[in-house]
Amino acid sequence: MGLSFWTQWPSREALEKQGRSATQRGLAWLMRLAVLAALVWDAVTQRQTAGTWSMLMLVAAVLLTGIIVYGLIHYTLGHRLWQSVAMAALLIGAAYLAKSAQAEVVATVLWCGCAVIAIERLPLAAAALVTAGTLGSYVIVGNTDSGLNKGLSVVGICLVGYVMRLDAEARGNTQRMLAQERAARAAEAESAALRERGRIAREIHDVLAHSLSAQMVHLEAARLLIERGGEREEVLDRVVAARRMARQGLAETRQALSALRGEMTPAEEFLRELVESEGARLSVDGERRELPAEAGFAVRRVAQEAMTNARKHAPGATVAVRLDYLPGEVELEVRDFGGQPVDNGLSASGAGYGLLGMRERAELLGGTLEAGPAEEGFVVRLRVPA
Numbered sequence: 001m002g003l004s005f006w007t008q009w010p011s012r013e014a015l016e017k018q019g020r021s022a023t024q025r026g027l028a029w030l031m032r033l034a035v036l037a038a039l040v041w042d043a044v045t046q047r048q049t050a051g052t053w054s055m056l057m058l059v060a061a062v063l064l065t066g067i068i069v070y071g072l073i074h075y076t077l078g079h080r081l082w083q084s085v086a087m088a089a090l091l092i093g094a095a096y097l098a099k100s101a102q103a104e105v106v107a108t109v110l111w112c113g114c115a116v117i118a119i120e121r122l123p124l125a126a127a128a129l130v131t132a133g134t135l136g137s138y139v140i141v142g143n144t145d146s147g148l149n150k151g152l153s154v155v156g157i158c159l160v161g162y163v164m165r166l167d168a169e170a171r172g173n174t175q176r177m178l179a180q181e182r183a184a185r186a187a188e189a190e191s192a193a194l195r196e197r198g199r200i201a202r203e204i205h206d207v208l209a210h211s212l213s214a215q216m217v218h219l220e221a222a223r224l225l226i227e228r229g230g231e232r233e234e235v236l237d238r239v240v241a242a243r244r245m246a247r248q249g250l251a252e253t254r255q256a257l258s259a260l261r262g263e264m265t266p267a268e269e270f271l272r273e274l275v276e277s278e279g280a281r282l283s284v285d286g287e288r289r290e291l292p293a294e295a296g297f298a299v300r301r302v303a304q305e306a307m308t309n310a311r312k313h314a315p316g317a318t319v320a321v322r323l324d325y326l327p328g329e330v331e332l333e334v335r336d337f338g339g340q341p342v343d344n345g346l347s348a349s350g351a352g353y354g355l356l357g358m359r360e361r362a363e364l365l366g367g368t369l370e371a372g373p374a375e376e377g378f379v380v381r382l383r384v385p386a
Contacts, residue, residue, distance in 0.1 A: 075087060117161075207249060302362075
């Protein structure tokens with residue numbers, strides 16, 4: 001048992017008595033009012049023959065005592081030791097005054113109540129001193145019972161105060177844990193929002209960067225052709241290609257926004273529409289299931305990119321798309337063969353600008369993307385958790 005055990009204040013959450021239901025708070029106030037009314041009634045009945053002014057002064061004294069109790073509670077809530085001890089001393093003095101005025105019940109309640117409040121709300125070292133003063137006064141001055149009864153009364157009062165202290169601390173610990181949990185949830189929500197912003201930025205960047213860079217290539221080529229007096233048809237082809245890339249980029253941006261809003265069609269359905277429009281073929285293996293948003297969008301983007309590359313760099317090639325539902329992940333394979341390869345400017349790995357972005361996307365999702373020559377053509381293989 002260290003020094004802090006005797007000098008540590010109860011937590012603010014415990015002193016505020018947070019976590020109590022409305023019924024418990026209502027009963028506590030009702031009890032306080034009942035005790036106050038009983039004290040006033042006892043004081044009045046003890047002075048039935050007193051004059052009006054004496055009666056008013058007695059009632060005012062009881063109410064003033066209530067204010068002192070409120071002050072004691074307020075100062076302990078602020079962990080202000082000397083002010084709290086001063087309020088407790090005032091209560092002890094008020095009890096002596098009540099005893100001298102032959103208000104026995106009032107004096108007893110003040111002594112016992114002050115001891116309970118001190119044990120419950122003060123550091124135990126200070127509570128021990130205050131309790132010694134209050135219960136000592138109660139035993140010596142205010143109690144006419146036998147020694148055994150006095151001892152039992154003192155022990156009972158101390159136990160009541162300490163049990164109330166432990167109960168308040170337990171509620172305070174619960175409130176702190178709830179506050180920490182709320183803070184953790186808020187931090188998690190903020191982190192999720194930041195991740196979502198990053199995902200949105202990545203989706204838009206992948207779509208627009210690829211589309212705009214391709215447009216820039218075509219437009220720059222058109223500019224050079226115009227400066228060098230190139231054929232009108234060549235310039236027109238470049239402009240038409242740039243317009244096509246702009247339309248494709250706009251469509252892909254809309255798809256990305258729809259995906260982010262959760263309005264996209266299932267990945268398998270999208271692949272069927274894609275292969276039908278491109279004259280490819282699709283096979284699906286494994287047990288079909290709905291894919292998470294990011295995994296589904298990665299499948300769409302990789303399929304689109306691979307089909308576009310096959311159309312541009314291997315005209316006339318046959319394209320086969322395979323979607324395989326594996327345990328805990330999904331695999332997409334896009335393979336082309338039988339075409340007439342043209343110089344596509346790709347590295348040995350076969351990774352172009354768009355596929356490089358798709359590889360980064362797959363790695364962010366904890367997956368992989370492989371792209372490169374295979375037998376008679378080129379293969380792109382994506383595997384992501386799903």
